[in-house]
Amino acid sequence: MIPKDLRYHQEHEWVRVSGTQATVGISHFAQDALGDIVFIDMPKPGAIVKAGQQIGEVESTKTTSTIYTPVSGTIAKVNADLKDHPEVVNSDPYGKGWMVMIDLSNPSDVDKLMTAAQYEAFLAGQKH
Amino acid sequence: MTSQKHIAILGAGPGGYVAAIRAAQLGASVTVIESHALGGVCLNWGCIPSKALLSVVELGDKVKKAEDRGLLVPGPVTYDLARMVARKNKVVATLVQGIATLFKAWNIEYVQGTGSLRDRQTVKVTRADGAPRDVQADAIVIATGSSWPNLPQFPIDGQQLLTSQQLLDLDRIPASLLIVGAGVEGCEFAALYSGMGTEVTIVELMARVLPLEDEEISLMMERELKKRGVTVMTGTTVERLERSPTTITAHLKDGAQVTAEKLLVSVGRGLNSSGIGLEHVGVQTGRRGEILVNERMETTVPGIYAIGDVVGKAMLAHVASAQGKVAVENIMGHQATVRYDVIPAGIFTLPEIGRVGVTEQQAREGVQAAGQDPDIALKVGRFRYAGLGKGQATGDTTGLFKVIAESASGRILGVHIVGAHAADLVHEAAMAMQVGATVTQMAEMIHAHPTLAEGLMEAAEDVEGKAIHQARKRTQ
Numbered sequence A: 001m002i003p004k005d006l007r008y009h010q011e012h013e014w015v016r017v018s019g020t021q022a023t024v025g026i027s028h029f030a031q032d033a034l035g036d037i038v039f040i041d042m043p044k045p046g047a048i049v050k051a052g053q054q055i056g057e058v059e060s061t062k063t064t065s066t067i068y069t070p071v072s073g074t075i076a077k078v079n080a081d082l083k084d085h086p087e088v089v090n091s092d093p094y095g096k097g098w099m100v101m102i103d104l105s106n107p108s109d110v111d112k113l114m115t116a117a118q119y120e121a122f123l124a125g126q127k128h
Numbered sequence B: 001m002t003s004q005k006h007i008a009i010l011g012a013g014p015g016g017y018v019a020a021i022r023a024a025q026l027g028a029s030v031t032v033i034e035s036h037a038l039g040g041v042c043l044n045w046g047c048i049p050s051k052a053l054l055s056v057v058e059l060g061d062k063v064k065k066a067e068d069r070g071l072l073v074p075g076p077v078t079y080d081l082a083r084m085v086a087r088k089n090k091v092v093a094t095l096v097q098g099i100a101t102l103f104k105a106w107n108i109e110y111v112q113g114t115g116s117l118r119d120r121q122t123v124k125v126t127r128a129d130g131a132p133r134d135v136q137a138d139a140i141v142i143a144t145g146s147s148w149p150n151l152p153q154f155p156i157d158g159q160q161l162l163t164s165q166q167l168l169d170l171d172r173i174p175a176s177l178l179i180v181g182a183g184v185e186g187c188e189f190a191a192l193y194s195g196m197g198t199e200v201t202i203v204e205l206m207a208r209v210l211p212l213e214d215e216e217i218s219l220m221m222e223r224e225l226k227k228r229g230v231t232v233m234t235g236t237t238v239e240r241l242e243r244s245p246t247t248i249t250a251h252l253k254d255g256a257q258v259t260a261e262k263l264l265v266s267v268g269r270g271l272n273s274s275g276i277g278l279e280h281v282g283v284q285t286g287r288r289g290e291i292l293v294n295e296r297m298e299t300t301v302p303g304i305y306a307i308g309d310v311v312g313k314a315m316l317a318h319v320a321s322a323q324g325k326v327a328v329e330n331i332m333g334h335q336a337t338v339r340y341d342v343i344p345a346g347i348f349t350l351p352e353i354g355r356v357g358v359t360e361q362q363a364r365e366g367v368q369a370a371g372q373d374p375d376i377a378l379k380v381g382r383f384r385y386a387g388l389g390k391g392q393a394t395g396d397t398t399g400l401f402k403v404i405a406e407s408a409s410g411r412i413l414g415v416h417i418v419g420a421h422a423a424d425l426v427h428e429a430a431m432a433m434q435v436g437a438t439v440t441q442m443a444e445m446i447h448a449h450p451t452l453a454e455g456l457m458e459a460a461e462d463v464e465g466k467a468i469h470q471a472r473k474r475t476q
Helices: A030-032 A107-111 A116-126 B015-026 B040-045 B047-064 B082-107 B182-196 B217-225 B317-331 B360-369 B389-394 B422-434 B438-444 B454-462
Strands: A011-016 A023-028 A037-041 A054-060 A064-068 A073-076 A100-104 B004-009 B031-032 B109-119 B122-127 B130-138 B138-143 B178-181 B198-202 B231-234 B239-243 B246-254 B258-262 B263-265 B305-306 B344-348 B355-356 B380-383 B397-405 B412-419
Touching: A011 A107, A037 B217, A100 A107, A100 B305, B004 B015, B004 B109, B004 B130, B004 B178, B004 B389, B015 B031, B015 B082, B015 B130, B015 B317, B040 B082, B040 B422, B047 B082, B047 B182, B109 B130, B138 B317, B138 B438, B178 B182, B178 B258, B182 B198, B182 B217, B182 B344, B198 B258, B217 B231, B217 B355, B217 B397, B217 B412, B246 B263, B344 B360, B344 B422, B355 B422, B360 B380, B360 B397, B380 B454, B389 B454, B397 B422, B397 B438, B397 B454, B412 B422, B412 B454, B422 B438, B438 B454
Parallel strands: B004 B031, B004 B138, B031 B109, B138 B305, B178 B198, B178 B263, B198 B231
Antiparallel strands: A011 A023, A023 A100, A037 A054, A054 A064, A073 A100, B109 B122, B122 B130, B239 B246, B246 B258, B344 B355, B355 B412, B380 B397, B397 B412
């Protein structure tokens, strides 16, 4: 459940880059740890964000967890469908469960993120 | 044998009517003068009616989730506001009648009219029919309360610009509502109307909603409001209003604009201390118009007491009642004072908030002022509703228990709960504080399973990092 074409952040967000725009969501591991997601608080389009900054929160029936942006830039779009159907993040974290699109201000941010293989090893390390 | 003491009470809100009954219980002959309705704002246009309406939306919220739990309700949830208001009025009428019955049982005289002080022992009453009457008394209790402010920038017209009182009596659900002020009332109305499908925007001058609450609780409430679809705008204020026949547009300080069908003005309350003849007897008031009283609730004029909102302390119905009891106890020769350090309070948002004692910020400032490091002197325990078996079973998984304690003594300084039944649950903590129980004693008391009350036990245990149903805290 770790798509090869994405890059990953240590707080379990994923990034898909297309040109100068990045789509961000949370990983399968993160949604599984959270359990049934009931609400996602997301930033407003136009907000300027810095890599590592908190940009929102995910609330599940178990806990509330912070969403961090792995990259810097401007929020171009948020996934409005998640407002009424946050559970999509559980069922399709890498697809319909995407959270925000960010116009990258520093595309090299992406290079600092983990590859799928690195993230897999990172998760294996976390289990101990 | 001394003759029976006669007490005149000006105002029959939760301060005045409770004082009247207690005074009668203590053997006084009592006359209560009230210009509007028995029960005052709380019962007629505040606490009770808003809860009557909110209870319907709470039920609707549950029905909306019913199918997920296996309860099939054909068709969508729809609200009939006119019927909700009619039921609310019935609830209020029953309670008002209840006070009238209690007055009769205690031989309390109820005079309908507007009263003001003529001298230290006389209340001049102008009745609805214009007939004047003087009420003589050995002691007078002023319980005139507070009222909706009439601010020049928000001219209330009852159509587009409304007070909370008017918003309790609409016969049609507005399409959109702008609420100015995200205090207790503003947030409760945001919960109410958003639940019925109104597009609600709430604007707050301070940096967060419920600015007087614990910051963590405020932030949770902001999220809960957003979850209900409420647009929350903090740190800004309305600069100018633009009216059209059908809408009202607010231009905010930060440049944003909000257009809505109706606007609720929910900022501050005015104290009802003018026009009641205080100047005739020399009762002194403070800067805000609050009547100055000592700890026995006696004003600067011996024999004249004041209680409730008009003394401008904690503006809560139950504090007014407590002050009323204290005032008449003192009049009747007993010694009584009000304890202000343990005042539980509820905020009836969806979900509710219950609180007692200080916020974490206040606790930190307190120990800092005493020259201590707050990170050492204070301990905070937390527990989430999601960790409760009862919460999972009933679907009440959103919420938090937070206990703030003094590290060295274990003294409980404040407890804050947001979640289902929070306003009821907080009373266990209030009792613990009232009797001086430590956080360990609260944690060690057996709590029935499965209940939401277990959350308080777990939060108390978490103060020492020993909550059972919570993952181990990371070492710092």
